[in-house]
Amino acid sequence: MLSVSNLNVCYGQSEVIHDLNFTVPKNETLAIMGRNGMGKTTLFKSLIGILPAAGGKIEVDGVDVTQCESYQRVENGIAYVPQGRMIFPNLTVKENIETGMEVSKLKKIPDDIYALFPVLREMRNRKGGNLSGGQQQQLAIARALVTNPKVLLLDEPTEGIQPSIIKDIAKILNEIKQLRDITIIVSEQVLSFTMAIADRIIVIDKGEFIHEDMRENVDSDQIKKYLSV
Numbered sequence: 001m002l003s004v005s006n007l008n009v010c011y012g013q014s015e016v017i018h019d020l021n022f023t024v025p026k027n028e029t030l031a032i033m034g035r036n037g038m039g040k041t042t043l044f045k046s047l048i049g050i051l052p053a054a055g056g057k058i059e060v061d062g063v064d065v066t067q068c069e070s071y072q073r074v075e076n077g078i079a080y081v082p083q084g085r086m087i088f089p090n091l092t093v094k095e096n097i098e099t100g101m102e103v104s105k106l107k108k109i110p111d112d113i114y115a116l117f118p119v120l121r122e123m124r125n126r127k128g129g130n131l132s133g134g135q136q137q138q139l140a141i142a143r144a145l146v147t148n149p150k151v152l153l154l155d156e157p158t159e160g161i162q163p164s165i166i167k168d169i170a171k172i173l174n175e176i177k178q179l180r181d182i183t184i185i186v187s188e189q190v191l192s193f194t195m196a197i198a199d200r201i202i203v204i205d206k207g208e209f210i211h212e213d214m215r216e217n218v219d220s221d222q223i224k225k226y227l228s229v
């Protein structure tokens, strides 16, 4: 479970995230949706500790991680799949996954990871840089999962990925939710994708939450309006 209270995040004097409050329980997938520049990446970077909080509190299962470095947040159960995936292009697929295993002390890539991502088993000796965008996204998710997270953050996982592969990513995220006791939070602009995975959708606008709905109550036209310029 992730709990965020009164979170503020700034770049210098400029406050970009304003007093956000939200809680995401175990076994829930939350989508935070918003147009470019509305603060999604800034929020995610502050959750994983790349950017400091200017105020407020971030808790994982009741543990306050607000002052922790990123690696300590990973140890406390937060995993992060950054926008643009940021895999290591010169390491093999296997080596990329292994970079996530130090925290969980796993000796060997677990079979359930390759069961979720069969293409990564096939390509385990290829350089990460030679994979397609969709395969790199799968690799970034696998690398995050081997840390055994309680909370999985994915920043715009569909960006730059073709529609047929977006469906595969949705399927994988739904499988992960079924297989593990986990909280999943995605930032997104693609509504069809969030409708396929999310239990709840929140809209962020200029660093504030302006709308929230459980998936079954979502009015797609209204959300699309928020997402259009």
Ligand SMILES: Nc1ncnc2c1ncn2[C@@H]1O[C@H](COP(=O)(O)OP(=O)(O)OP(=O)(O)O)[C@@H](O)[C@H]1O
Pocket (backbone or CB within 6 Å): 011, 016, 034, 035, 036, 037, 038, 039, 040, 041, 042, 043, 083
């Ligand atoms: N390094 C920075 N220094 C100053 N301002 C920044 C910096 N990075 C982002 N911003 C500003 O913070 C605001 C939120 O940006 P952010 O990247 O978090 O938005 P986003 O919703 O993730 O958008 P995108 O979908 O384009 O990634 C924007 O006004 C942006 O210009």
